[in-house]
Amino acid sequence: MSLREVRAGRQVLEGDLRLVEQLRVSLVQVRNLPSSSNDANRSVSVLVKLDNHDVYQSTSAPKTSNCVIADELVHEIATNFSTMHLVVCESTNGRSPRSIGRVSVKKREIVRNAGKEMTVPLKRISRHNDVQGQICLDVRYDQEMGHIEVSVVDYAGLSRNDHVDLYLYVSVQGCCGGKYETKKLKIGPARSSDPVYLECSCEPPRQRHRSSDTSGGLSSSASTSIPFDGGFYEPELRLSLWHDVLGGLNSFFHGQIRIPLDHTSMQPRGNPSGPQWYHLKPRSLNDSQSSSDADLDVTMSPSTPTTLGDLKFRVWYTADHVLPLERYSGLHRNLLNSLSFEPFSASLASVLQVLPTDLESIAKPLMKIFVQANLIRPFFRVLCSQYMATCQDVNTLFRNQSMASKIMYELMKFIGHQYLKISLKPLIDMIYNERKCCEIDPCKLKPGDSLEQNTQNLVFYGECAFSRVVNSNNRCPQPLKEIFSDLREVVGEFFPHRSDIQRLALSSFIIMRFFAAAILNPKLFGLRREQPEGDVLRTLVLLSKILQRLSNCVVSQKELTVKEQWLAPVLTHFTDEEHQQAMAKFLDQISLASASSESSASTESISVLKDGQMVERRTRADKKRCLKNLIHQKKRHVVLTESELSWQKIKEPSGEHEPKGRFSLAEITAVTELAESKNAFRVVTPTAEVHFQATTSLEMNDWIALIQSQQRRHLRLMKRPSELSEWFDIDTEHELETIHMTLFEHAETLKHWKNALDGTAALPPGVAELPVELLGSAGGAVNCGDEGENSENIDVATKERLYNTIQETLHSTLMIEKSHRATLTKFINQVRNGQGTRENPIGQDDNYLLIKSRLQKTVPI
Numbered sequence: 001m002s003l004r005e006v007r008a009g010r011q012v013l014e015g016d017l018r019l020v021e022q023l024r025v026s027l028v029q030v031r032n033l034p035s036s037s038n039d040a041n042r043s044v045s046v047l048v049k050l051d052n053h054d055v056y057q058s059t060s061a062p063k064t065s066n067c068v069i070a071d072e073l074v075h076e077i078a079t080n081f082s083t084m085h086l087v088v089c090e091s092t093n094g095r096s097p098r099s100i101g102r103v104s105v106k107k108r109e110i111v112r113n114a115g116k117e118m119t120v121p122l123k124r125i126s127r128h129n130d131v132q133g134q135i136c137l138d139v140r141y142d143q144e145m146g147h148i149e150v151s152v153v154d155y156a157g158l159s160r161n162d163h164v165d166l167y168l169y170v171s172v173q174g175c176c177g178g179k180y181e182t183k184k185l186k187i188g189p190a191r192s193s194d195p196v197y198l199e200c201s202c203e204p205p206r207q208r209h210r211s212s213d214t215s216g217g218l219s220s221s222a223s224t225s226i227p228f229d230g231g232f233y234e235p236e237l238r239l240s241l242w243h244d245v246l247g248g249l250n251s252f253f254h255g256q257i258r259i260p261l262d263h264t265s266m267q268p269r270g271n272p273s274g275p276q277w278y279h280l281k282p283r284s285l286n287d288s289q290s291s292s293d294a295d296l297d298v299t300m301s302p303s304t305p306t307t308l309g310d311l312k313f314r315v316w317y318t319a320d321h322v323l324p325l326e327r328y329s330g331l332h333r334n335l336l337n338s339l340s341f342e343p344f345s346a347s348l349a350s351v352l353q354v355l356p357t358d359l360e361s362i363a364k365p366l367m368k369i370f371v372q373a374n375l376i377r378p379f380f381r382v383l384c385s386q387y388m389a390t391c392q393d394v395n396t397l398f399r400n401q402s403m404a405s406k407i408m409y410e411l412m413k414f415i416g417h418q419y420l421k422i423s424l425k426p427l428i429d430m431i432y433n434e435r436k437c438c439e440i441d442p443c444k445l446k447p448g449d450s451l452e453q454n455t456q457n458l459v460f461y462g463e464c465a466f467s468r469v470v471n472s473n474n475r476c477p478q479p480l481k482e483i484f485s486d487l488r489e490v491v492g493e494f495f496p497h498r499s500d501i502q503r504l505a506l507s508s509f510i511i512m513r514f515f516a517a518a519i520l521n522p523k524l525f526g527l528r529r530e531q532p533e534g535d536v537l538r539t540l541v542l543l544s545k546i547l548q549r550l551s552n553c554v555v556s557q558k559e560l561t562v563k564e565q566w567l568a569p570v571l572t573h574f575t576d577e578e579h580q581q582a583m584a585k586f587l588d589q590i591s592l593a594s595a596s597s598e599s600s601a602s603t604e605s606i607s608v609l610k611d612g613q614m615v616e617r618r619t620r621a622d623k624k625r626c627l628k629n630l631i632h633q634k635k636r637h638v639v640l641t642e643s644e645l646s647w648q649k650i651k652e653p654s655g656e657h658e659p660k661g662r663f664s665l666a667e668i669t670a671v672t673e674l675a676e677s678k679n680a681f682r683v684v685t686p687t688a689e690v691h692f693q694a695t696t697s698l699e700m701n702d703w704i705a706l707i708q709s710q711q712r713r714h715l716r717l718m719k720r721p722s723e724l725s726e727w728f729d730i731d732t733e734h735e736l737e738t739i740h741m742t743l744f745e746h747a748e749t750l751k752h753w754k755n756a757l758d759g760t761a762a763l764p765p766g767v768a769e770l771p772v773e774l775l776g777s778a779g780g781a782v783n784c785g786d787e788g789e790n791s792e793n794i795d796v797a798t799k800e801r802l803y804n805t806i807q808e809t810l811h812s813t814l815m816i817e818k819s820h821r822a823t824l825t826k827f828i829n830q831v832r833n834g835q836g837t838r839e840n841p842i843g844q845d846d847n848y849l850l851i852k853s854r855l856q857k858t859v860p861i
Contacts (some may be wrong), residue, residue: 007731008076009322012840013830017823018322020734021077023050023084023110026314027058027069028117030088033100033309035065040093043101046311048073048083050081059530063090079157080840082107082132082279086311088122089211096695101126102309110317122308131255132284133157134841135168135241138275139259139272140197148172148237148266151195152187153275155241156838158254159629162860166243166254173264174235176202200235200266201682231428233675235261237268241280253453255280257843258638276836279843284480289335327819328736334805335369335739339378344386345774345803348809349379352739353403354771355746362742363406365735366548367414372730374723377486380407386488390773394501397491397845398508405509406485412514414728415480418713420518420525423472426608427464428522431539432532436461441566455570461539462546462574465468469515470586478723484510484591503587511551520544542567550574554583610706611639612699616647616660617680617691636660638692640706642713645683647690666714671707673700683707743813750806757803774802 027046043060044067055457074152084105089097101122132708136153150170185196241254254338260269268276271479325332352362370376383404391397397436398405434805439445439460445454456463487509488502495501518525519540522532532540545567552560553575562568636647637657642663648657674680680693681698694700743750755761763769775798829841836842 007736008078009320010080012837013823013827016324018733020320020322021223022320022652023073023075023077024316024319025056025075025084027071027084027086028075028312028314029069030067030313031063031065031119033063033065033067034307038092042086042090044090045069045097046071047085047087047089047097048075049085049087050075050079051083051085052489053079053081053132055500057696057698058092076797084110084315086313087125087299088309088311088375094252101125103311103313105315106148107317110315114316115314117312119310119312121310124308131253131280133254133280134277134838135836136259136275136277136282136836137239137259137269138605139237141200143266145197147197147199149197150185150197150237152185152191154191155187166241169240169242170196170198171238172198172235172261173238174261174801175266204564211628219653226851235266237261237265240283247278249611250723253283257281277838277841278836279841281843283674302400309552315453320741321817321820321824322731322733322737323823325726325736326734327816328733328740330808330815331736331743332369332519332732334808334812335366336375337374338375338597340514341800341801341805343801345814346798346805350386350774351750351802351805351809352742354774355742355750356768357746359401359403359406362739364410365738367407367410368730368735369732369739371411371414371728372722372732376724377482380404380411381486381490385493386489388494394495394504397501397505399512403556405513408487408509408515411483412480412509414723415477415483416514417526419472419475419477419480419707420514421527421609422475423468424465424515424518425520425527427461427468428519428527428540430464431461432528432536434532436539437535438542440542440570441533443566446697458539458542458570459573462570465519465543466550466574466582467509468578470582472588476590477727479727481592483592488591499558500555500593503584505557506587506591507551510587514545516547516551519547542570546570546574549584550579554580554587609640609642609710610703611637611652614638614647614695614703615678615693617693625678637694638703640710642710645707647692661688663688663690665707665710668707668711671704671711673704724729727840740816743809744817747810747813750810754806754810757799757806775799835858 007018011018011019025048030044034043039067042063043687044063045060046058046069046732047054048056048058057074057518058069058073061067061069084107085102086105087102088100090100091097094212101118103122105120127495131583133155135155138149138151138153140149140244142149149167152168155166168185168187169182171182181198183196183198185193187193220792237259238256239259242251242258243254257280259278260270261267293724334348338344338349341347344350351367352366352447353359356361367376370379383402385397387402387404398408436457437446437449438461439449439453439456440451440458441660442451445451455680484506486700487505489588491502491505518527522528522540549560549571599634614636616636635650637650638645638647642665645663646662648658649660650656651658663683665686669686670682670684672682674691677691677693679697679702682689682691682692682702693702694703749767752761752763752767756763756770775795830837831840
């Protein structure tokens, strides 16, 4: 497997445009649930689905009439979708969840109600509305023979992927005097079919009729019609896709398509040439029902309880439009040239720091752009030097919000995520599983709690956290050590021979913003899916305080006061000379770039990253495989560590584990999903292969992602890349698009700053003044058009360079936006003209509706 990961998003227009979509869902509460006698043993959760793909299972809450979920999902969308489903489930004593009802929201409704708190009644689930996928059809009209020829070329994305007999029911309505026939077209294993012919003729539009047929095209007899509205009935081709289950004992509806025909030529409207892809849609009870009627009215807030209950939630959707890398060449060049720009304060990177926007939204893409260019170390050194030159209080060194601190924070999360996970996750999992009480505040002790026992619990967990941090040096990635070394050197230039201040700068990041912050909020750092609550939350808060206190004692030359006296005995234990020396040694080791990189030779025990029960499946492709897999359920306890994947047989009834197999992560060549089996995946090595089946698709995806992540880590260790950019696959185009959008949104401010620099216009009211740090001066802000005392401190050459930087930035922003407009206009025309591709089938026009609004914006130059 390559170290490079696939670019996020969907390619359209043959690669000229990439849509990177992100969905954020905040689940608040499930209300007005019907009660039952067994509710005490039941819990409620919410399953988030995009079309029929499961993407997230929320944390569970005890079932009451009003269940507080309080969970949040941030999901990067990999494939196109039309509807988001929020399925409310209940489970009893750990059994498989049962669906209570669901809320379905169209993509356009998500955008329309972004950020709004919505309360929507739950509805019962019908499989006939669970429609997804698309089909490629070749539709032609033979005028000489007087019939339409329809054939299937391909299909994709259906909700059922097993090998079944697919059928397409086809009919033409609106011609031949109102009579029509339905023909059945069989789709073979090659995903294609022979053509089917339907008699029809070109004729003037008839008076519109309401059809009494609502069977979705299953009836082959002609139907009588009743005129209404006095309108005219245009001919259309109606198709519905089905497949037989269990040899015809049951049928499954996949979706329907309606293709309007031109009554003069009987060709699909728009005259598309060749086969076209069409988006499958659910059936509606009323043929005349508009798409807006079918959309969920998510604005309704029922005042009375509904039969199934209500769901309160918020949802956000964003779609970034990413162009090819060459379209961002000017912006990319100006950013990288910031390092050699004199003075740095007049460079584009420096201008980005002072824009009236959130630093975090700029720091992350900037960090990745410079990592990809192998320039992150000199870039970080320049930022640190700039920050140190203006630092006024050494006691709060790097503990405020600056571009240097934001870049380092994002860099630690990006490079050191695996390092953090291996170091802390075993401890976090142990605390979550044991749920021991560690409360030692006498005011918060509960009746029956033992202060002595709680103190022992806290000291035990504290020692575990301490040891996993200070003994993690050999796990720290070498690129991160090099950055810490640069940080120490820059601080040493301003404070030579002050190792305490150098360690203070290091602890501000590696302890305060990394280890202690991850212990306090394990979900934010990807260590746990669920938020900590109760005793677990309190334990994590106390552990974070202990770690921060120890770090402060190491870097402080003064004796620290204790504000919470009840915590003093525990803090005294952890701040003795032995603990302080170990922490100081760790801070020194972590900042020595000459040390060897990630070493697999460790005295620590191997960390278990994931374990759980799955079913081992047969790998032979014989006809009786499905029956044998059903009869012989081989339950296995599967364990993934940082070096291998192993599985053991679970003996009944003792529950003992007997080893059955193991793969070293270094020898794994592929980890892929099995399309023909539900929730199953395979792990392949050059000499063997094993198949596992998880309980849910979410669990399967977690296993696949984690095994692949560990496998890529081993490949990195073996290849020993010399450049940091070789360690990661960075989507440079997407990061540049994020920077471009920031400049685009603040183009008006940049224009006013440019005019103020050349003296053509004063800053209008409400526009942020030009920060003087851009001109290399001290102070807050300056209006460069003034002739006051600030103007005497402004270097003319610096002023001119800053003017040129802003002018060139506005020009490159305009050029990128022109490329956006041309590309998006081309995409809109493709959708509007009915040219259906696999990436954008006809009938799936939500992206067209979202993209169209962008063309209304302009760039002031």
